[in-house]
Amino acid sequence: MDRSGDREDAWYDEDAGPVARPYTLTRGRTVPAGRLDLIALVVARPGAVVPDGLFPEHREIVRRCRQPLSVAEISAVLDLPVGTVRVLVGDLVEAGLVETREPSSLGERPSMELLTALLAGLRSL
Amino acid sequence: MNPTQDRAIRTRLLALAALLLVLWSYAAYLTSRDTADLLRVRALAGGLGQPADRLILALQAERRLTVGAIARGEPPVTLADVRAGTDRAVAGVETGRGALSLRLLGGGEARDRADDLAARLRELAGLRSRIDAGDVDWADAAAGYDGLVDAAFAVYGPAWSTRESGLAAETRAVVALARARELLARQDSVLTGALADGLAPEDRRHLAGLVAVQRHARAEAAAQLPADGRDDYRRLVESPRFLGLLLAEDRLTGAGAPPTEDAWRSGVEPALGGLDEVVRSTARSSVERAGVDAAIALGWAGAVVGLGLITVLGVLWGWAQAVRPLTRAASAATAAPGAFFLQLTRRNQALLRAQLDLLDEMERRDRAPEDAADLFRLDHLATRIRRNVEKLVTLAGGTPARRWRRPVPLLDVARGAMAEVPDYERVLVAPQWPWELAGPAATDVVHLLAELIENALAFSPANTTVRVSGVPAGHGCQVVVADDGPGLPAELRAELEGLLADPPPDVPPGRAGLYAAACLAARCGATVSLRPGRRGGTEAVVDLPASLVTPVGAPAGSNGRVPQPADRGGASDQLPARTRPSEQPSAGPATVEIPAATADGRTDPAYVPPAPTATNGETRGPLRRP
Numbered sequence: 001m002d003r004s005g006d007r008e009d010a011w012y013d014e015d016a017g018p019v020a021r022p023y024t025l026t027r028g029r030t031v032p033a034g035r036l037d038l039i040a041l042v043v044a045r046p047g048a049v050v051p052d053g054l055f056p057e058h059r060e061i062v063r064r065c066r067q068p069l070s071v072a073e074i075s076a077v078l079d080l081p082v083g084t085v086r087v088l089v090g091d092l093v094e095a096g097l098v099e100t101r102e103p104s105s106l107g108e109r110p111s112m113e114l115l116t117a118l119l120a121g122l123r124s125l
Numbered sequence: 126m127n128p129t130q131d132r133a134i135r136t137r138l139l140a141l142a143a144l145l146l147v148l149w150s151y152a153a154y155l156t157s158r159d160t161a162d163l164l165r166v167r168a169l170a171g172g173l174g175q176p177a178d179r180l181i182l183a184l185q186a187e188r189r190l191t192v193g194a195i196a197r198g199e200p201p202v203t204l205a206d207v208r209a210g211t212d213r214a215v216a217g218v219e220t221g222r223g224a225l226s227l228r229l230l231g232g233g234e235a236r237d238r239a240d241d242l243a244a245r246l247r248e249l250a251g252l253r254s255r256i257d258a259g260d261v262d263w264a265d266a267a268a269g270y271d272g273l274v275d276a277a278f279a280v281y282g283p284a285w286s287t288r289e290s291g292l293a294a295e296t297r298a299v300v301a302l303a304r305a306r307e308l309l310a311r312q313d314s315v316l317t318g319a320l321a322d323g324l325a326p327e328d329r330r331h332l333a334g335l336v337a338v339q340r341h342a343r344a345e346a347a348a349q350l351p352a353d354g355r356d357d358y359r360r361l362v363e364s365p366r367f368l369g370l371l372l373a374e375d376r377l378t379g380a381g382a383p384p385t386e387d388a389w390r391s392g393v394e395p396a397l398g399g400l401d402e403v404v405r406s407t408a409r410s411s412v413e414r415a416g417v418d419a420a421i422a423l424g425w426a427g428a429v430v431g432l433g434l435i436t437v438l439g440v441l442w443g444w445a446q447a448v449r450p451l452t453r454a455a456s457a458a459t460a461a462p463g464a465f466f467l468q469l470t471r472r473n474q475a476l477l478r479a480q481l482d483l484l485d486e487m488e489r490r491d492r493a494p495e496d497a498a499d500l501f502r503l504d505h506l507a508t509r510i511r512r513n514v515e516k517l518v519t520l521a522g523g524t525p526a527r528r529w530r531r532p533v534p535l536l537d538v539a540r541g542a543m544a545e546v547p548d549y550e551r552v553l554v555a556p557q558w559p560w561e562l563a564g565p566a567a568t569d570v571v572h573l574l575a576e577l578i579e580n581a582l583a584f585s586p587a588n589t590t591v592r593v594s595g596v597p598a599g600h601g602c603q604v605v606v607a608d609d610g611p612g613l614p615a616e617l618r619a620e621l622e623g624l625l626a627d628p629p630p631d632v633p634p635g636r637a638g639l640y641a642a643a644c645l646a647a648r649c650g651a652t653v654s655l656r657p658g659r660r661g662g663t664e665a666v667v668d669l670p671a672s673l674v675t676p677v678g679a680p681a682g683s684n685g686r687v688p689q690p691a692d693r694g695g696a697s698d699q700l701p702a703r704t705r706p707s708e709q710p711s712a713g714p715a716t717v718e719i720p721a722a723t724a725d726g727r728t729d730p731a732y733v734p735p736a737p738t739a740t741n742g743e744t745r746g747p748l749r750r751p
Contacts, residue, residue: 009471009526016527017481019567020540021508022488023501028550030497038491055556056536081488083497120348 022084025057030083032090034100036071038082041101042089043068048097057088062097138444141510145440148480148506149433152487155499156429160422163415166292169235170412172224176217177242177280181303182401183207183214184277185310188270191256192314195263196321201256208253215246218277238280245276263318267311274307292418295411299354299404301346306400308339309370313393316377320386333378340374343400354407361399370396432483436476440510443473470518474526477511505549512545516572520644529564532675538562539593539604542574548582553700555594560602560674569649570669574604576642577653577665581608583638585662592700600671609662609702618655618663625653649673660702 044065054062061074069077075085092098187207194203222239252269255261261269281300312335319328347358361367369392373384384392484504488497515525536558543552562570574593581591589609596603613621621639628643646653652668 009475010524010528011478011526012528013531013564016529017478017485019529019533019537019571021481021504021544022485023504024540024544024549024554027552028498028501028505030494030501032494053556056534081497082491083488083494 022081025055025080025084026087029087032086033094034090036086036089036100037102038072039070041068041070042074042092042098043101044098045096050097058092058097061085061088061092065098068101137513141513142441142444144506144510145437148503148510149437151499151503152433152484153426153430155496156422156426156487160426163292163418163422166296167412167415170296170408172221173218173235173239173280174408176214176221177277178303178405180211180214180218181274181277181307183211184270184274185307185314187211188267188274189310189314189317191270192263192267192318193321195256195261195266196318201253211249215249218246219243235280242276242280245273249273263322264315267314267318270314271311278304278307292411292415294349295351295354295407298346298349298351299408299411301349302343302354302358302400302407303404305339305342305346306397306404308335308342309393309397309400312336312339313389313397316389317386320383320389324383329377329383336374336378350407351411353410354403357403357406361403364399366395366399369393429483429487432479436480439476440473443469443476466521470514470521470523471526473514474511474518477507477514478527480507481511505544508544509547512572512575515568516641519569519572519648520641525568527568529567531564532561533564533567534558534677535560535562535595535602535604535674538567538570539574539595541567541571542578543593545571545575546579546582548587551582551587551590552578553590553592555592555700558595559677560595560669561677562669563673563675566649566651566673569645570651570667570673573642573645573649573651573653573667574606576638576645577606577667580638580642581606581610581663581665584608585610590700590702592702594700597676598668601669601674602676604667604669606665606667607658607662608664609658609660612657612661613655613663622655625655 042061042065044062048062050059050062057078057080060078064074064077071082071085071089074080074089075082078085080088089098089100093100187204187210190204190207193199194201218239222236222243248269252261252266256266278300281296312332315328315335316332319325319332322328347355350358369388371392373389373392376382376384376388481504484500484507488500488504492500515527518525536554536556539554539558543549543554546552578591578593585591585608592605592607594605594607596605621636624633624636624639625643625646628640628647632640642653646667650670650673654666654668656664656666658664
């Protein structure tokens with residue numbers, strides 16, 4: 001039923017946009033299980049075996065996170081909104097497949113700026 | 126096409142128009158909120174803040190000179206110049222206040238405070254005439270001016286910003302430093318009066334208290350300043366300009382001889398000047414930063430609000446044009462709405478695509494979960510509008526404008542269908558779809574599944590799920606849409622299957638959804654059948670022949686197991702049948718369908734995700750099939 005003139009008004013493949021809208025990946029959920037900073041590091045649990053019943057995005061996050069990756073990096077690599085990535089990572093933490101590390105717990109001593117900011121914060125209480 | 130159908134189309138288009146307007150106003154509200162706030166703070170800073178600033182400086186100068194003149198017994202005529210300066214500053218506040226009431230819709234509290242200040246400033250004339258008449262001593266005169274300065278400071282209130290922002294915090298810090306500077310100016314007036322008067326011991330005690338409060342307030346205010354202001358401040362207090370003041374203050378509070386008036390003047394003047402410079406430069410750089418933010422926010426809001434409105438108006442105009450040929454077609458009893466109608470509907474599709482692209486971009490920015498949820502709601506509304514527009518095109522014999530040449534993962538197709546139905550939170554799509562669908566059939570199959578899912582949602586209780594899964598069948602596959610409705614009597618099922626297999630030329634009343642499904646299936650070469658579900662309810666089965674689907678390799682990490690035909694109903698049996706009683710879309714982990722690894726680290730192929738009942742909201746964790 002295609003008319004020859006229609007082709008100019010149509011867009012194909014990538015141009016047609018995603019087949020599935022982003023909210024379907026989390027069934028509309030926007031609140032992750034637990035707090036997840038943008039720069040929190042996500043790493044796959046050592047020895048965790050990816051079960052069958054995982055969605056491709058979950059599977060891809062576990063696969064990529066064999067090396068620690070930040071939430072922001074996962075979002076860039078998977079080309080998904082950060083909020084969606086937070087929810088998906090939260091799911092994986094719940095399922096025991098990945099662990100998260102807040103960046104401040106990496107064993108460095110607190111910086112002078114942090115201490116100054118803390119002091120200013122305490123003063124303003 | 127009969128008049129009833131015509132009316133139905135009009136009603137539908139009107140409902141869509143209303144949805145579209147809601148959609149646009151939501152988006153416009155979200156993006157313009159921050160911009161409006163930034164702009165208001167900037168308007169207040171320019172219109173009211175700067176005149177109030179100049180007024181405070183003028184009142185401080187007039188206070189000190191007046192106190193000095195009274196204490197030394199000089200005639201008031203020497204004050205003419207400084208009073209003229211204050212009058213100009215008062216006029217500036219009046220002008221700013223007038224302009225503000227016009228420019229700020231609902232400037233509310235800020236305007237009330239400006240009105241209060243204007244009322245207080247009318248006391249100035251009375252104060253001056255009492256001073257001229259010699260009715261007040263220097264201390265009372267100073268107290269009179271103190272009250273006016275306080276009223277001027279009250280203009281900078283919390284009402285400037287309705288939302289907490291960097292600019293609001295910086296404004297508070299700058300005002301705090303200006304108030305600390307006022308304490309120093311007050312101290313200056315009192316000392317000017319007291320020195321001329323002979324500096325009684327109680328004056329000295331009072332001054333020592335003022336010095337302590339002023340130093341404390343200064344340190345507190347400086348700690349809150351933004352980084353550049355804090356650096357400027359530190360440089361000032363460590364410079365020789367400040368040293369004179371500190372020495373003079375120490376002599377004043379110490380037991381020895383007090384500073385002479387000249388020593389005090391040469392200490393306090395540079396310090397007051399330096400503090401004023403820090404206040405001004407910090408305020409200026411804050412407002413400049415906010416200016417950049419506001420320009421970005423304004424550009425963004427303009428894009429969203431403007432583009433959105435153009436889209437909405439364009440779509441509405443397109444529909445208005447489309448209805449006319451439709452009604453004409455109805456009166457001529459012709460079935461085809463004609464090329465004109467298709468062309469206009471296509472234009473609407475382009476506008477909807479622009480809108481969805483914009484939403485995509487907005488969803489990508491890091492947002493609070495509530496804002497993200499609002500955006501998802503907008504996205505869902507726009508997606509449903511697109512579904513209706515594409516359905517109109519398809520049923521009129523055209524092809525929707527978004528098309529695929531390359532194969533599309535069947536999971537995306539199922540999710541695409543889920544995206545298009547109301548109540549999509551009740552839809553569970555199985556995770557495994559080892560097939561790809563031929564690109565040209567993608568939109569038809571998406572809309573076909575959406576009709577079946579919507580039907581299943583409508584005919585099953587609200588606390589149950591609708592499960593969508595794929596099973597292999599011959600060389601192709603079957604998509605199963607299972608619900609927990611009451612099920613269909615055999616006769617009715619036979620009638621509906623007849624409709625699905627061979628759609629009549631006219632829409633049977635009350636069967637619009639299945640009629641559309643039948644047309645869509647016929648178009649793309651799929652067949653739809655109905656059967657009773659294994660656990661009750663109904664299963665709609667879409668057969669996708671091998672010409673439409675191709676199997677793809679099992680994804681990495683999987684053990685390659687695909688559902689066997691023996692599992693009738695396939696993966697859908699492994700999806701929970703009930704939604705949680707209190708389930709929200711954002712209810713968190715309780716709604717996650719992720720199988721957990723078993724204790725020994727291996728996966729259990731027979732894993733069944735939690736199937737909570739309607740009475741137990743807390744059941745979770747891996748339940749395994751016995």
